[in-house]
Amino acid sequence: MHTVLIVDDEIDILKSLKRGMHTEQYSKIFASSGAEALESFAREDQISVIITDMRMPGMNGLELLRQVEEISPRTVKIVLTGYTQLPQILATVNNVEIYKFMTKPWDLDAELKVYIREAIEIYENTALEANKLISSEKKGKLYNKMLSESYEKVDHVLRLYDELIKALNQHHLFSIQALKSSDDKTKMNDVIQQMNDRVHYLNKIFELNRFAMKAFTLPEVEAHIELIFDKLDIPKVPLEVNTSENQLNYYDNFKMVTSIFTDIIELAHINGSEIQAVAIKTENLSEKHILHLVVDCVSNENLSEMLENHGKFVGAVLRIIGGKFYATQIEEIHRIEVLLPVKKKVFDSLI
Structure with a gap:
């Protein structure tokens, strides 16, 4: 042995x-x-x-x-x-x-x-x-590979910094506009709470950037969403998953992906909206895949106000990590969508 x-x-x-x-x-x-x-x-x-x-x-x-x-x-x-x-x-x-x-x-x-x-x-x-x-040739390959990864990491940090500045500027703009339009103490407290919510969300996303990359599959994402429904005591709803991708391994920040998806479901739930359906879709894009979460929920005044205020800032923050956020109303239903790029798992070797 x-x-x-x-x-x-x-x-x-x-x-x-x-x-x-x-x-x-x-x-x-x-x-x-x-x-x-x-x-x-x-x-x-x-x-x-x-x-x-x-x-x-x-x-x-x-x-x-x-x-x-x-x-x-x-x-x-x-x-x-x-x-x-x-x-x-x-x-x-x-x-x-x-x-x-x-x-x-x-x-x-x-x-x-x-x-x-x-x-x-x-x-x-x-x-x-x-x-x-x-061999000597492989030593050179390894050296170049490590340098390349180091430069890529620096480029990634610089890009995050640039996008962070944009998000902070947008937060500042939202805050100034809201403060100018507030005319009583009650509204002022609401504005301050919105400001706190935005800063909290921004801090959370950057904190999640520190979590480890890991290999995961689409069924693991599905299982996590089902756990969230159980945790929030949300009645079971149709959960559509792109089963053709079930066996594909991804290698990315699983904690960040699932936390962002969880936030969207929780936002709809705490604003009193009944969730009608959830779908997880995928799109093949060169060396990356796009994970696409779609949440259909019943429109109400609280949800509309949240999407108008906090939703815009969520979209600004997700752009920092290459993601996108959409919220559209179709008759009595609000459709909330999040698109996040994830890497495919590739086993590379120097041999």
Whole structure:
């Protein structure tokens, strides 16, 4: 039986991996330090795969892998890293042979388990001399890939900043217009509450940007919406889902997507509107897909006022992340729509 060694100084991560990998058909060793990992090599006849974090106290991941390269060169190496560790990454590439670099956070089922199985196959089927996993050309590819991802991240932050300024300006404009039109204390309090709601929503969206990317499917989005209906005690309504996309994996900010969808449903509900139907649609657009939420609900005065005021600002904020918001009235029904771009899951390899 093959043995996989996983090294991370965060005990909670090791416990989580132990729970998530208990059904995998290979022996697993979990070590919380480089020294403990080397002791495992002394005890075991062979270790097929080692997965290690880079940033650890005492012996870091690079030092550990240098020693593993000396005592067990055939062990296939997988590294967990972050965008901020580019110097360590380059040092690792130049010193030891690495099969995969995984950027934190990673997905256990869609990424780590898959890469471990692939690494075991490499260990089984490839002789040491024929299996130079990172050649000089591949080192250059890896270097360019990491630089490209770093530049993309900077560009993304700058774009978010530009869009944030636009949203703040729009918030300021809405506030000034509302204050000028208010003529009594009661209306003034309503205006202040609207201002607070807008700032709260803007803060929430930017806070959600910090959540990890993860792999997910359309049925998971559907399940989350059904949970929201149960939580809000909303009577069951028709929930239409594009079943042709059920097996497609997305890789994006699942927490943000589902939170935005939840907000729309909650806004309709708390404004006293009866929700008639919900649909989740998808649209293929080059390397991205568009998730399209449609909520049909009965029109009322509160809902119309909310869409006229807060709804416009929701649209301005969603544009920051590339999304769109629409609210249209069709006779007695208000149709609220949210479109969010999400990435398709693609497993790439340097090999």
